[in-house]
Amino acid sequence: MILLIETATRRYLGRQSDVDAIGAPGEDDRDARGRPILRRQLGPLLDPDDPPAVGRLHALRIILRRRTVELLVSRVDLFPEAPPIKPLVPFLAVRLQLPWVLGVALIADQPVVVLDLRRLAADLALGLQLAHIRDTQ
Amino acid sequence: MLPETYLVFRLATERYALDGKQVREIMRWRTPTPVPGAPPLLPGVISQRGQMLAVIDLRLLLALTAAAPDRATRLIWLHYEEYDAALLVDAVDDLIAIDNTQLESPPANLSGPAQRLICAVFRYHDQPVAVLEPAAIFAYVQEAT
Numbered sequence: 001m002i003l004l005i006e007t008a009t010r011r012y013l014g015r016q017s018d019v020d021a022i023g024a025p026g027e028d029d030r031d032a033r034g035r036p037i038l039r040r041q042l043g044p045l046l047d048p049d050d051p052p053a054v055g056r057l058h059a060l061r062i063i064l065r066r067r068t069v070e071l072l073v074s075r076v077d078l079f080p081e082a083p084p085i086k087p088l089v090p091f092l093a094v095r096l097q098l099p100w101v102l103g104v105a106l107i108a109d110q111p112v113v114v115l116d117l118r119r120l121a122a123d124l125a126l127g128l129q130l131a132h133i134r135d136t137q
Numbered sequence: 138m139l140p141e142t143y144l145v146f147r148l149a150t151e152r153y154a155l156d157g158k159q160v161r162e163i164m165r166w167r168t169p170t171p172v173p174g175a176p177p178l179l180p181g182v183i184s185q186r187g188q189m190l191a192v193i194d195l196r197l198l199l200a201l202t203a204a205a206p207d208r209a210t211r212l213i214w215l216h217y218e219e220y221d222a223a224l225l226v227d228a229v230d231d232l233i234a235i236d237n238t239q240l241e242s243p244p245a246n247l248s249g250p251a252q253r254l255i256c257a258v259f260r261y262h263d264q265p266v267a268v269l270e271p272a273a274i275f276a277y278v279q280e281a282t
C-alpha cells in the first residue's frame with residue numbers, strides 16, 4: 001500500500017508502513033506518551049518553491065522512540081496497488097543533500113518522487129534539514 | 138574515413154556539439170519533477186517512453202548563468218554506456234556530418250569545467266563549435282558544486 005500525498009503544489013508518494021497514523025493535525029506539544037511533537041509542513045520542507053498549504057490539513061504522524069513527527073499536507077489518498085518504483089540514477093542519488101528519496105514512480109504518466117518518510121522524520125528529529133531551510137533560519 | 142554525425146546546439150551565445158551516436162532523441166522542454174535535496178544543476182526527472190531521465194542543466198554544468206526556458210529550449214536524451222540523461226540546452230541547431238580531420242584539439246586557454254568537458258572543436262558556418270565528452274559530463278555531474 002502506498003500513499004499519494006499532495007502539498008500546496010507538489011505530489012509525492014510514501015509507504016503507508018512508514019506512517020503510524022493519519023488524521024487532523026493536533027494542537028498539543030506532546031503526544032499521549034509525553035513525547036514532544038515536531039510539526040512541519042511537508043511542502044516547503046522539501047521544496048522552496050512549494051508554499052505552505054492552507055485550509056484543512058492532514059497530518060502524517062510518525063512515532064519515533066523519543067519524538068513524534070507530524071508532517072502536514074493538503075491531501076492524502078491510499079493507493080491499494082503500489083506502482084513500480086524506479087530507483088534514482090546513481091549520479092543523481094549521490095548528489096542529494098539527505099537520503100529522503102527512495103525513487104520515482106509514474107502516476108498518470110507523470111514522475112512522482114517516492115519519499116522515505118520514516119528516514120525524513122528521523123532526520124528532522126535530529127535537526128537535519130535541506131539547505132534552503134537552513135539558509136532561511 | 139566516413140564522416141561522423143554531430144548534434145549542434147546552443148548555450149547562451151556559444152555553440153556546442155555531441156556525437157550523434159550518443160543522442161537518442163530531442164524533446165521539447167517540459168517542467169521536470171523536482172527531486173528534494175538535488176542541486177540546481179539537476180532540476181528534476183522526466184519520463185520519456187517509459188524511461189526515467191534525470192535532467193542536467195548544461196548551462197549550470199558549464200558555469201554559465203541560468204536562463205528561463207522558452208519556446209526554443211530543448212532536452213537532449215543522451216545515452217552513454219550505462220548512463221542516460223536529458224540535457225537541458227537553449228536550442229538545437231542541426232545534425233551535421235563532420236570528417237574527423239576537421240576536428241581540432243580544444244584551445245589550451247580553457248579553464249573551469251570547459252577544460253574537462255570539451256574534447257575537441259570544429260568550425261560550423263565559420264563559428265567555433267565545442268564538442269562535449271559524455272563521460273566527462275557524467276563524471277562532472279557527480280562532483281560539481
